[in-house]
Amino acid sequence: MKPINYAPGRQAQVEVVAIDGLMLRLFEAIDEANVPWLLAAAARVRGALGEALVDLVPAYTTLYVQYDLARLDAAQAHACLARALAGLAPEPVAAGQEHVVPVWYDPSVGPELPVLAARSGLGVPGLIARHCGRAYTVFALGFTPGFAFMGLVEPVLAAPRLATPRQRVPAGSVGIGERQTAIYPSVSPGGWNLLGRTPWSLVDAQGTCRFSPGDRVRFEAVGRDRFVELGGDCSPLEVRE
């Protein structure tokens, strides 16, 4: 469909992806600078579609818009989105919350800690210091309830996903995948490099997450005792084959 000009010199590609869904592609690459634009666009789309909006999935570069097909056809949805996005301005990042997440960095709960420390040449303390050294932006929630895709980690910390994902990653595990970092909110399969574990639980009984896109997250290294005091579970990962 016709691209939508949402700001001077900025264009979103619009693709039909289902009988009731359009993909708005605002960017071509992952970048922290995308987030304020995507947040602003999501707010405008919610406002403009109102009751006709069924679901909205923001990701790194895109917004997937599912609309009520009994109320709108694709052309009407496109027109509505074009009106909504005209003259878009990025949402100030200050709108997001700051979180400081305690993490126990240890090989028993983060088996790739020594691996990444060796590969990067930083050593374990250096690696921990660098992982804790900046605030990460929450790009999107997805995969499982409360899984927050965050980044970007410094290039020296970047690490490819495991060739064979683990069947069972414990809740609270903190990992790195490429230049992203994340916390597994619940026990699930997973292929990221694990560095440690947080005692925090990230989702409530309703599945609602502590973090929202646009939030800033900083990790803070804590010792085993503090981790236990905060309610952390020290059981080591099952040894991999």
Add this chain to the structure above:
Amino acid sequence: MTALIVEHSTPLCSLQDGGRFGVRHLGITQGGAADWVSMGWANWLLGNPLAAAVVEVTLGQFSLRAERDCHLALAGADLEATVDGQHLLPWRSVHLRAGQTLQFKGPRAGARAYLAAPGGWLAPRVLGSCATVARDRLGGLGGRGAALAAGDRLVYRGPAREPRQVAVAQPPNISLAEPLQVVLGAQMAYFSGQSLFDAFDQTWVVDPRADRMGVRLCGPRLHYQGPPMISEGIPLGGIQVPPDGQPIVLGNDRQTIGGYPRLGALAPASLARLAQALPGDMLRLQPVVAEQARASHLRVLRQWA
């Protein structure tokens, strides 16, 4: 209030409804009846809202006993449902007397049967829906994503009404004889010309790796030639193609964001038929224009109006 007691069940038998919406941005999946058309018919037979809570019985091995006389409705697969040894066909209402047991043995045609009760089965709504999603630990009788299990009490409160009839000469079509319709889109342009030709020219076989999250199809290998993908939101019915070239059709319990290239998405009515497929079943795919698929979708909805 009328109750039925579950006597036998499997992890594949669960409470479902129209699904959970407005929460995809939290990483929470949709859930809901995999064959929404059959769910619609089961509810329509009783004059219920079309997405009222139903029992989704997958592959059988499920039975329940009525505590009192009751009128239920059955739609979807023929899983050899019996009451006192008498075979019940889908697309009609079911009368059970107190103490009688309704039993589902196994597939004769299709994979998923839907059992509706007057007013819908009662269950807590979690984030707007009682759809059971084990992975998200949401929905079902207890609200925490558990499938139905022996000893569970299924309760409804609706009035006993004169049930409607589906014209039995023309039962709804759940077979795979007609091709499944694909709304082309997403990364379709990045597949090789040969792949696009093969996708719509050859026969696909339903793989045993099929569940509510996705159904894998085996057939010609599809080659994606585009740039690496950045993960993005994925629609119901999306056809993703991992590096092995064998497509996976994404179902109600799909992950919310995915990074594999997609050929397009099955039209919802076709996805409902795929939900009735058994491993080894064969099917064909056919491209369809989005607006044409939308029009036939609206016709499905209008027949229940």
